[in-house]
Amino acid sequence: MSDPDWIDAALVSARPRAMAALLRYFRDLDTAEEAYQDACLRALKSWPDKGPPRDPTAWLILVGRNSGVDAGRRRSRQTALPSDEVLTDLAAGLDDAETALAERLDGADYRDDILRLLFVCCHPDLPATQQIALALRIVSGLSVRQIARAFLVGESAMEQRITRAKARVAKGDTPFEAPSPTERAERLLTVMAMVYLVFNEGYSAGGVEAYARRPLCHEALRLSRLLLRLFPAEPEVMGLTALMLLQHARTPARQDADGLIVLLEDQDRGLWDAAMIAEGLALIDKAMRHRQPGPYQVQAAIAALHGRAERAEDTDWAQIDHLYAALERMTPSPVVSLNRAVAVSKVAGPQAALDMIAPLEERLAGYFHFHGLRGALNLQLGRDEAAREAFHQAIALAGGAAEAAHIRQHLDRLQAEGEKNRGAVSEG
């Protein structure tokens, strides 16, 4: 690995811990960020010659803290900047301080620091997209340009969005005291929801957007693994990580060469990422030993049943139906019931599934997938007219070109078959 690669990976991996510690120290997001940037610049200057410090995170925290303090002094009374020699001396003295800090970093304090850093990004006044943008900027350290590209907006628009979000956070009360166990659990839930939002921003994109947005999935996984190391015995964190791994593993098979959606049952399972599936399965196995089921674990268990099926026809739909029923009890929602209906159609046939989703119509009338499924079930029952009507409704509600194109395929097939049949009749 060349120097810049090593330094890059070290800076990226150190960022959440270092930023979290600096936020606690300065109690201000902007100051913490400036201090961290400054520490990174100094790292880029000093590490290539001297080699990496023994503990990069501790080094960055100490250098960042000093630089932030200096910046504060500079602002208050124009003191001269410390010269480079002073900095070198400081770096020499860092070694001992680094060791002491590195030991403390392993303690429980820094766990609350990182959780706080993630938690401030989830300020309830912030809309979901701003939460995600803020977390990617502050915690993951993605550049504004990278985030803008992932959200398919201009750089200046994204810059504004992040600035607004930061201002909102600065106005609110960031909780700096150590959380009670209940508060900690609540924060963790909020943060997990945010991480899953980041993932879905990347995962739900189709077509040409999918490639640009893939880094979001990657970042969400990194954040989730970070949470898992902070809370290594939390079954729901295992569940969330497993869920994302098992879903993300299918990414290479979810689109064909033309960018069209390939449904789960039609996917080439050989394209699934075997290592990600293995990691996801290991985590869900581990989580279930705790016997404290939660929504992420149940969803991961469903994804695991797909992951374990070598062929689509090996899928244990009865068990999936059972798990969706559990999920309905935990988090009742028409969308969960709609997903369950897919399993019901496999176990009890399309008519049973149609009966099940009929009462959802009122609440899901504006939902693409509701009409898509309604169309597919009617198609299976040979009710072409009802299927066509449902697909037309779905197309009108499609969230992107890929979704629309997928439904269009069904309609085209119906059209072609209709013409063939008419032809057959006239010939007869």
Next chain:
Amino acid sequence: MLYAILCYHMEDVVGAWSPAHDEAVMARLAAVRDDLAGQGRLSLSARLLPTTTAVTLRKDREPPLLVDGPFAETKEQLLGFYLVDCTDLAEAAAAARELAAANPGGCYEIRPVATSWKSSAVHGARP
């Protein structure tokens, strides 16, 4: 004799590699592995899943207890291993150096193997 080359590195850092970088490192390691295998010296090698997937069976009580972990926050974690046939330490160190050139960072622990038992079939970790 057989030497185990145990790969330790900071999991956080390896996890921060971009997919492209990860692939490039794995390709370079594959070349070294192929070379060792070509000489008939590579007995087994494996990359382990992250420590977050691990559980530990504590045998200090009866019945033994299966717990999450390891929790011990060591700086570097065991991320993989190689079993290589080498005549002496110098040869084992040379093999480790080749691996290190392909994948710098972290460290390799070189441990001579006392006894090894080969099973008739070796299975991959196909889920």
